[in-house]
Amino acid sequence: MRLLIIGDLYGQIGTASAIARSRGAKVAHVADIEGAMVALRDGQGADLIMIEVREDIEKLVTLLMRERFNMPVIACGVHNDKDAAVKAIRSGAKEYIPLPPNEELIAAVLEAITEETQSLIFASAAMSKVIAMADQIAPSDASVMITGESGTGKEVIARYIHKKSKRASGTMISVNCAAIPENLLESELFGYEKGAFTGAVARRIGKFEEADGGTILLDEISEMDLRLQSKLLRVLQEREVDRIGGSKPVKVNIRVLATSNRDMQDVVKKGTFREDLYFRLNVIPLNIPSLRERKEDIQPLAEYFIEKYSKANGIPARKLSDSAINKLTQYAWQGNVRELENTMHRSVLLANGATIEPDAIFLQGVPEQAVASGGGQSRTMAAPSANNTGGLVGRTVDSVEQELILDTLNHCLGNRTHAANILGISIRTLRNKLKQYSEQGAPIPPPPTGTE
Ligand SMILES: Nc1ncnc2c1ncn2[C@@H]1O[C@H](COP(=O)(O)OP(=O)(O)OP(=O)(O)O)[C@@H](O)[C@H]1O
Ligand SMILES: [Mg+2]
Structure with a gap:
C-alpha cells in the first residue's frame, strides 16, 4: 500500500504519516500537485493520495484522469469544515478526513482502499488443490497463467501468489489489457520519453518499470493485440523494456502473472494470440474451477460476504436460514464468486x-436443474422463451438490446468484464455500445471503484 501525501496537511503530516506507516503503508510526500505529477510520471506509484483541502483538488483529479493514473484521492481538512468537505467531494475526492488525524479513521480508510486485507475463502477439495499448487510455486519467479471463468477469483489468486512470493515487499501492479484502449495500452505498459508523440509532454514511466522488484499482473491477456504481444515477448525474453521514443532499453526485474477467462489454446489456434508468448506465460498453468464445480465453497463464501457487507453498512450480520442455504447451493452461479458476492x-x-430467508436472495437466472436440462442454456439471464415475445413485439432490436445491456451491467454492479461475459460479447463491443448510449444521454452505471 503506497500513500502519497500532497502538502503538509496543516502541519499534521508527521502524525498522519506515522499512523499510515504503523498500518503497513509506504508513505511519500510532495509539496504540491506539480510535484505529485512529476513523482507519478517518474514511476513512483501510489495506491492512494491524500491532499490538503485548500489545494486545487479538481485540477489534481483532472490531471490524474487525463494521464490515466488510477488511484483514489482523499481530501484532508480542518475539523468540521463542512463546506470544504462538500467542495472536495464534488471536485472528485473519494473521502474527506478531518484533521487532526484520527488513528481509527485513517486505518479504516487504508483498509477500505488496500486490497491487502482481501481474504481468500475456500473449503472445497478442488480449491484446496489450487491453493496448494499456488503455495508451491509462489516463491519461484516463474510466470503463471491463471485461467478460469469470469468472477472465479483469478485476481484474488494472483494477489495471493504475490503475497506469498519473495517479492511480497515489492509492489504488485495490475494492468487490465481489455479495459485500456489499444492505442493507450502500449504507452501504459512501456512508458514514453518526452516528445515521443504529440501529447507526450513529459517522460512517463510505464507499468513494467513501476513493477520493478515486484510483480506485474497482466489481466485478460488474451485481449492484447498481436503487435504488443511481440513487444511483451521481448520483455519476457530479455527482461528489458523499450520506452516509446527511448534510445536505450531499461532493465526490469519483474515476475509476470497473467489471467484469462478465455481458452488460451483456442485463441492460439485462432491466431489471435502468439503461441511462443503463450508458452512463455504458461510456465505454470493454474485453472480456477467454476463455483458450480466446488459447491462446498458456496456457504462459507456467502457467510463471509454477509459479514463483510453487514460490517460495511453498520448492521449486525444475520445468519442464513437452512432454506436460504439450499437456494444458494442449488443455483448455477454462471457469474461465479462475483455473482455470489453481489447477491x-x-x-x-x-x-x-x-435470519436471511430465501425471499431476500434475488437470483436473476435459472436454477441449476434448468441449466442442466436446458439444452445449452448457459447464460445467467433467463431468456424469454420463443413463444413469449409478446412484450417485445413493437420494439426495435436496438432498444431491446440497449435495455438488456444496461440491465445486465446493473446486475453486475457496473463490472464491464463480467457483464460482457454474461452477454456473450467482447468487452470492446460493450464499451462501444456504452459510449453510444451515453452520447444519447442514457445513464450508464459506473464501474466499481478500483476495478477498471
Ligand atoms: N476465494 C475467494 N474468497 C473471497 N473472495 C473471493 C474469492 N474469490 C473471488 N472473490 C471475490 O469475488 C470477486 C471476483 O473475484 P476476481 O476479481 O478475482 O475474479 P476474476 O476471476 O478475476 O474475474 P474476471 O474474469 O471477471 O476479471 C472479487 O470481489 C473477489 O474479492
Ligand atoms: Mg479479473
Whole structure:
C-alpha cells in the first residue's frame, strides 16, 4: 500500500504519516500537485493520495484522469469544515478526513482502499488443490497463467501468489489489457520519453518499470493485440523494456502473472494470440474451477460476504436460514464468486427478519436443474422463451438490446468484464455500445471503484 501525501496537511503530516506507516503503508510526500505529477510520471506509484483541502483538488483529479493514473484521492481538512468537505467531494475526492488525524479513521480508510486485507475463502477439495499448487510455486519467479471463468477469483489468486512470493515487499501492479484502449495500452505498459508523440509532454514511466522488484499482473491477456504481444515477448525474453521514443532499453526485474477467462489454446489456434508468448506465460498453468464445480465453497463464501457487507453498512450480520442455504447451493452461479458476492450484498440490505430467508436472495437466472436440462442454456439471464415475445413485439432490436445491456451491467454492479461475459460479447463491443448510449444521454452505471 503506497500513500502519497500532497502538502503538509496543516502541519499534521508527521502524525498522519506515522499512523499510515504503523498500518503497513509506504508513505511519500510532495509539496504540491506539480510535484505529485512529476513523482507519478517518474514511476513512483501510489495506491492512494491524500491532499490538503485548500489545494486545487479538481485540477489534481483532472490531471490524474487525463494521464490515466488510477488511484483514489482523499481530501484532508480542518475539523468540521463542512463546506470544504462538500467542495472536495464534488471536485472528485473519494473521502474527506478531518484533521487532526484520527488513528481509527485513517486505518479504516487504508483498509477500505488496500486490497491487502482481501481474504481468500475456500473449503472445497478442488480449491484446496489450487491453493496448494499456488503455495508451491509462489516463491519461484516463474510466470503463471491463471485461467478460469469470469468472477472465479483469478485476481484474488494472483494477489495471493504475490503475497506469498519473495517479492511480497515489492509492489504488485495490475494492468487490465481489455479495459485500456489499444492505442493507450502500449504507452501504459512501456512508458514514453518526452516528445515521443504529440501529447507526450513529459517522460512517463510505464507499468513494467513501476513493477520493478515486484510483480506485474497482466489481466485478460488474451485481449492484447498481436503487435504488443511481440513487444511483451521481448520483455519476457530479455527482461528489458523499450520506452516509446527511448534510445536505450531499461532493465526490469519483474515476475509476470497473467489471467484469462478465455481458452488460451483456442485463441492460439485462432491466431489471435502468439503461441511462443503463450508458452512463455504458461510456465505454470493454474485453472480456477467454476463455483458450480466446488459447491462446498458456496456457504462459507456467502457467510463471509454477509459479514463483510453487514460490517460495511453498520448492521449486525444475520445468519442464513437452512432454506436460504439450499437456494444458494442449488443455483448455477454462471457469474461465479462475483455473482455470489453481489447477491449477498443485496441480501444484506434487503433482509429484515432475524435470519436471511430465501425471499431476500434475488437470483436473476435459472436454477441449476434448468441449466442442466436446458439444452445449452448457459447464460445467467433467463431468456424469454420463443413463444413469449409478446412484450417485445413493437420494439426495435436496438432498444431491446440497449435495455438488456444496461440491465445486465446493473446486475453486475457496473463490472464491464463480467457483464460482457454474461452477454456473450467482447468487452470492446460493450464499451462501444456504452459510449453510444451515453452520447444519447442514457445513464450508464459506473464501474466499481478500483476495478477498471
Ligand atoms: N476465494 C475467494 N474468497 C473471497 N473472495 C473471493 C474469492 N474469490 C473471488 N472473490 C471475490 O469475488 C470477486 C471476483 O473475484 P476476481 O476479481 O478475482 O475474479 P476474476 O476471476 O478475476 O474475474 P474476471 O474474469 O471477471 O476479471 C472479487 O470481489 C473477489 O474479492
Ligand atoms: Mg479479473
